[in-house]
Amino acid sequence: PQPKPPALQPSYLSAGERVKYLAATKRWWRSWRDSPMAARFEATDWERLLMLAPQVDAYHRTSNPRFLAEIRQSEAELGGTVASRLRLRIDIERPGEPQPKSGAARRRAGLHVVA
Numbered sequence: 001p002q003p004k005p006p007a008l009q010p011s012y013l014s015a016g017e018r019v020k021y022l023a024a025t026k027r028w029w030r031s032w033r034d035s036p037m038a039a040r041f042e043a044t045d046w047e048r049l050l051m052l053a054p055q056v057d058a059y060h061r062t063s064n065p066r067f068l069a070e071i072r073q074s075e076a077e078l079g080g081t082v083a084s085r086l087r088l089r090i091d092i093e094r095p096g097e098p099q100p101k102s103g104a105a106r107r108r109a110g111l112h113v114v115a
Contacts (some may be wrong), residue, residue, distance in 0.1 A: 025057040
């Protein structure tokens with residue numbers, strides 16, 4: 001069984017002081033927690049997101065681009081973008097959407113004959 005997503009603590013330690021997470025950071029956490037990717041996460045993936053949360057919060061507070069490199073890299077490694085899911089060969093199955101069975105069928109799904 002997959003581990004349950006941990007709760008995001010209400011605050012984190014920054015420069016010796018407790019800082020409460022912004023609403024935007026809590027939204028970011030919920031988007032990961034509720035994403036189809038979460039069903040595949042192991043404890044180490046959740047730990048990575050927990051370590052990343054203060055950087056996401058700092059970015060929302062400052063808009064400083066120095067936080068973006070680590071955020072982008074970590075999110076890509078966890079399959080957070082369409083491009084990273086393609087690179088990692090991860091398909092997200094959504095209920096009610098037909099899924100092609102084979103790789104060849106999947107590649108042909110968007111192809112049309114032009115006469």
